[in-house]
Amino acid sequence: MNHSKDSLEDHLRAFAQELPYPPTPDIAWAVRQELVKGQKRATWLGPAASRRWIALGVAALLLVVLAGVLLVPGVRATVIEFLQIGVIRIFVPEPALTPAPTMSSITSPVHTPVLTQILTPSPTSGYLISLNGLQGETTLETAIQKASFTLRLPSYPEKLGKPDRIFMQDLGGAVVILVWTKAENPDAAELIIYQIAPGSWAGEKGSPHILEHTQVNGQEAVWAEGPHVLVMTNGELNFRRLIAGHVLIWVENGVTYRLESNFSLEQAIRIAESLIPIP
Amino acid sequence: MEPVRCFRCILLRMKLSGESAPGEVQPTDLPQSSVDLIMRARQGDGVAWEVLVQQYQQPAFRLAYLFLEDSDEAEDVAQETFLRAFQALDRFDLSRPMLPWILSIAANLARNRRRSIWRFFGVVQRLVREEPRLVSGEVDGAEQRWQTQSLWDAVQHLKHNDQEVIYLRFFLELSVEETAQTMAVAPGTVKSRLNRALTRLREVIDRDHPDLKDSWT
Numbered sequence: 001m002n003h004s005k006d007s008l009e010d011h012l013r014a015f016a017q018e019l020p021y022p023p024t025p026d027i028a029w030a031v032r033q034e035l036v037k038g039q040k041r042a043t044w045l046g047p048a049a050s051r052r053w054i055a056l057g058v059a060a061l062l063l064v065v066l067a068g069v070l071l072v073p074g075v076r077a078t079v080i081e082f083l084q085i086g087v088i089r090i091f092v093p094e095p096a097l098t099p100a101p102t103m104s105s106i107t108s109p110v111h112t113p114v115l116t117q118i119l120t121p122s123p124t125s126g127y128l129i130s131l132n133g134l135q136g137e138t139t140l141e142t143a144i145q146k147a148s149f150t151l152r153l154p155s156y157p158e159k160l161g162k163p164d165r166i167f168m169q170d171l172g173g174a175v176v177i178l179v180w181t182k183a184e185n186p187d188a189a190e191l192i193i194y195q196i197a198p199g200s201w202a203g204e205k206g207s208p209h210i211l212e213h214t215q216v217n218g219q220e221a222v223w224a225e226g227p228h229v230l231v232m233t234n235g236e237l238n239f240r241r242l243i244a245g246h247v248l249i250w251v252e253n254g255v256t257y258r259l260e261s262n263f264s265l266e267q268a269i270r271i272a273e274s275l276i277p278i279p
Numbered sequence: 280m281e282p283v284r285c286f287r288c289i290l291l292r293m294k295l296s297g298e299s300a301p302g303e304v305q306p307t308d309l310p311q312s313s314v315d316l317i318m319r320a321r322q323g324d325g326v327a328w329e330v331l332v333q334q335y336q337q338p339a340f341r342l343a344y345l346f347l348e349d350s351d352e353a354e355d356v357a358q359e360t361f362l363r364a365f366q367a368l369d370r371f372d373l374s375r376p377m378l379p380w381i382l383s384i385a386a387n388l389a390r391n392r393r394r395s396i397w398r399f400f401g402v403v404q405r406l407v408r409e410e411p412r413l414v415s416g417e418v419d420g421a422e423q424r425w426q427t428q429s430l431w432d433a434v435q436h437l438k439h440n441d442q443e444v445i446y447l448r449f450f451l452e453l454s455v456e457e458t459a460q461t462m463a464v465a466p467g468t469v470k471s472r473l474n475r476a477l478t479r480l481r482e483v484i485d486r487d488h489p490d491l492k493d494s495w496t
Contacts, residue, residue, distance in 0.1 A: 007495050008481060009449070015430050016450040022350040024340045028332035030354075031361045035325045 085222050085249045086256025087196055136169045144278055147174045148197050149255050156274035160191070191271070194258035214248075214265065216257075216272040221250035223265050248272055314373055321368050328368075332361045335378055338451050339385045345446045346389035356392055360385040379453070379460035386443065386461065393439070422494070429488040436483045441476035448473055 143166050144151050154160055163178035164186065180191040210225040224247045248259040248268040257275070259268055313334070319327035339360050343353035364371075364384055371380060434442060447458040448469075459466040484491050 008477060008484075011426075011430060011495060012434075012445065012449040013452075015427055016452075018427065019450070021341050021344060022353075024337045025350075025354045025357075027336040027340060027354065027357045027361060028329045030358050031332050031365070032325055032329045034358070034362055035328065035365065 085220065086251035087198060088249050088256060088258065136167045138166055138168045140166050140278070143168045143176050147176055147195070149174070149195070149253070150277045151176060151195060152275035152277050153178070154193070154271045154274045155276050156270055163193075190261065191263075192260045194256075194260075196256040196258065198254055198256075212265070214269065216248070216250040216269055217252060219250050219252055221248060221269075221272070223248050223268070313377060317368065317371065317373065317377070320365065328361075328365050331377070335381045336361070338378060339381055342382055342385050342446060342451060343389045345442075345450055346386070346393055352392060353389075356385060356388045359388050363388075375460065376457065379457045382447070382451070382453075382461045383463060390439070426491060426494055429491045430484075433480055433483045433488055433491070436487065437476060437479055440472070441479055444469065444472045444476050445480070 138146075140151075140162060146168060153162065160180060164181040165179040167177040167179070169175050174197045176195045178193045178195070179189050182190045210223075212223045214221045214223050245260050245262050246265070246268065248257075248265070250257050250272060252275075257272065259272055261268060261271075263271065313331065316327045316331050320331060336357060340353055340357040343356035343360075344350060347353050347356065360381060364381055367384075371377070434445060437445070443462070444458065447453045447461055448455075453461065455466050455469050459469045462469065462472075464472075
């Protein structure tokens with residue numbers, strides 16, 4: 001095959017010119033705001049000695065306010081309501097109590113009416129979607145070897161088979177992501193199971209449409225129905241994403257599992273309870 | 280000189296007076312107005328910095344977008360780029376053009392972001408129920424859309440280093456010299472890397488998109 005040099009380079013240039021970039025946001029304004037905030041902070045805080053006294057004062061004030069706030073039951077619920085499942089923490093701001101949705105023939109869950117917050121889904125950004133540039137893709141065999149815990153695969157549904165794509169990263173602990181893609185579209189996922197070792201990542205904040213306590217193999221679990229926004233932070237890194245699907249999170253033997261799919265709670269629990277170590 | 284709080288006033292004043300910067304370094308590649316703005320920004324003038332950000336925000340955002348394929352993440356990276364550049368402004372060499380310096384910061388941040396676990400989650404999350412979109416929804420004709428999608432897929436199959444040099448040269452249309460400064464390598468290295476990247480791109484097209492080459496002939 002002979003690509004003429006000009007041909008490929010010309011096509012690249014033409015393609016680059018036609019690429020529909022998103023509109024450039026007003027970064028200058030945002031940067032200015034950040035700089036102004038930084039200046040105000042610096043001016044207000046002053047020298048180090050003053051900062052220590054101010055910090056002590058602020059801490060004392062916070063203690064007083066916190067004590068007062070926690071004496072009010074309604075406020076207390078608002079302030080402290082979050083769910084911690086393994087390494088995942090879900091914060092639910094401004095909660096309102098609503099009944100849990102009706103469900104039938106669930107394996108062994110304990111359902112608790114929990115907190116509901118309606119969230120209007122915003123369109124996801126990103127016109128260019130590809131897995132090709134994603135870091136950490138590996139084989140199942142390699143993931144099994146490198147993971148510090150025993151990887152498990154669902155034995156239900158029987159036809160599910162092995163995951164189509166496997167990703168792995170290690171940030172203080174292994175994170176393995178197993179992706180089953182849609183048969184008709186290998187770029188779209190049908191089921192994703194995260195298996196996360198302790199210490200891998202800090203947590204996530206979310207405000208899902210429906211959030212329920214349930215159980216997987218007798219262990220506490222949380223079921224979240226999308227769409228909801230996740231905000232995950234770890235140090236200075238910050239990640240915000242709209243989650244469209246349903247998520248089941250639970251912990252077994254110190255490993256946090258996060259199952260994301262379009263399946264119902266009943267199906268998700270059945271898949272979760274079917275996990276068996278890879279032989 | 281009295282401080283000027285309106286960036287349009289700064290530009291107008293510079294345009295009218297052609298005043299020079301009070302710095303010691305004699306710039307060679309920067310327009311005098313940019314030097315003035317940098318000198319003011321170095322003294323903490325946020326408005327002057329805002330003017331500079333406006334000059335370079337589009338290429339910084341677009342480079343981050345090419346790396347990350349997500350406008351929210353690209354915006355974060357672009358903002359961080361200019362905040363870090365502002366903090367490091369004293370170390371900027373006024374004898375050099377500013378764009379490659381800005382883009383080198385943006386590329387580093389985008390590279391780190393791409394490697395981060397959150398980026399990793401983000402891309403997987405987007406896969407959950409989102410049908411793949413064509414690269415260019417605004418391109419007329421199915422044939423042309425298919426071509427652009429195929430070409431984009433081929434570029435995405437390249438290693439990150441190969442992608443980077445192609446983005447800088449073809450997508451941001453930087454000169455060899457500017458690309459070299461952005462990548463902190465010699466111009467000759469840019470040429471050889473670009474040749475290698477294009478060779479690999481041809482190989483990917485031959486292997487994965489053989490119909491694409493026929494459509495070009």
